[in-house]
Amino acid sequence: MDSSGRAAGSIRAVEVHAEGEPGRVITSGMPELPPGTMLDKMRWLEANADHIRLQMLREPRGYPALCCNAIVPSDDPDVDAGFIIMEQTEYPPMSGSNTICVTTALLETGILPMVEPVTELMLEAPAGKIGIRAECADGVVTKVAFKNVPAFVLHLDAPVEVPGLGTVSVDVAWGGMFFSIADGDELGIDVSADNGREVARVSEMIRLATLEQLPVSHPLEPRLTGPTIGQLTGAPTVAGATRRNAVTVATGTPDWERPDSFTGALDRCPCGTGTAAQMAVQHARGQLGVGDSFVHEGPLATTFEGRVLEATTVGDYPAIVTEISGRGWITGYSEWVVDPTDPFQEGFTPGDLW
Numbered sequence: 001m002d003s004s005g006r007a008a009g010s011i012r013a014v015e016v017h018a019e020g021e022p023g024r025v026i027t028s029g030m031p032e033l034p035p036g037t038m039l040d041k042m043r044w045l046e047a048n049a050d051h052i053r054l055q056m057l058r059e060p061r062g063y064p065a066l067c068c069n070a071i072v073p074s075d076d077p078d079v080d081a082g083f084i085i086m087e088q089t090e091y092p093p094m095s096g097s098n099t100i101c102v103t104t105a106l107l108e109t110g111i112l113p114m115v116e117p118v119t120e121l122m123l124e125a126p127a128g129k130i131g132i133r134a135e136c137a138d139g140v141v142t143k144v145a146f147k148n149v150p151a152f153v154l155h156l157d158a159p160v161e162v163p164g165l166g167t168v169s170v171d172v173a174w175g176g177m178f179f180s181i182a183d184g185d186e187l188g189i190d191v192s193a194d195n196g197r198e199v200a201r202v203s204e205m206i207r208l209a210t211l212e213q214l215p216v217s218h219p220l221e222p223r224l225t226g227p228t229i230g231q232l233t234g235a236p237t238v239a240g241a242t243r244r245n246a247v248t249v250a251t252g253t254p255d256w257e258r259p260d261s262f263t264g265a266l267d268r269c270p271c272g273t274g275t276a277a278q279m280a281v282q283h284a285r286g287q288l289g290v291g292d293s294f295v296h297e298g299p300l301a302t303t304f305e306g307r308v309l310e311a312t313t314v315g316d317y318p319a320i321v322t323e324i325s326g327r328g329w330i331t332g333y334s335e336w337v338v339d340p341t342d343p344f345q346e347g348f349t350p351g352d353l354w
Contacts, residue, residue, distance in 0.1 A: 024062075024068040065267075099146050103328070107119060116138075117136060119132075125176075153280050171281045179230065187232070200262075207229065
């Protein structure tokens, strides 16, 4: 402890948002992680130091829509930095907005050297290696494009029985996480930020019904299961956009007997992994080919730009490799401590927001 009686250890972070989605980036204060892949390190953190995720994301240090990332060393000599993503109820293997936030923090704080006009990096997420091309000017990252892990579809137009909604046509796709995807327009759901509560409620109901009826796992890594995140799509409202979407991040465990218990946090950005998953769906339907571009509008009318780089396979599934791009902005710098007498050392989740 220091002279004030507070714990001597602290966590320092850079506060960033990517097209609206906040992604706190921890730059120091992490425990030493054992050797292995970033997925191995993620699993160790989940099993041995989950208090960090709880402290960072729950109140009073966090809030429902916040994501968090820990910059950690990679054991791969070809990788410049590794990062582990933390959300309210899980450790996602990959996240596009968080990749943009991490890249922005690494370069604008000088943790990694910035080269203008373009800095190329290799990051390692739990889902695998992520190639980065960051456009930079005057010490600022003005655009981040990342080569994502391959995206593929496991179920297309699958009928899912959802209590209170009936039969819903659902796509299940991997874009770095497993998504349940349904058409908001067909359901009469406006996917705008103003309708966030209803989007979250319906999206979570569909996701959990899909999880019960169509559980999936990654063909190359069975420990990655889902769907763990839901997406509703709709017609775009921004000029030049291909589709509009709203993604809901789970924040708790709802009860089918209580429809009002289905809540979640609306992803503020167009969602990078969700964009890759939607592109895989479009490709599976023959609506998107190699070389084609895809502009995804989020609930705040910001956009991510996607491009199909190549076709490939993942196990027995046809897949595509995508490049997704957007921008992040640093909003602040923080240092977090936990007083040993604090009754909320791992935070709390009151029912009014969560």
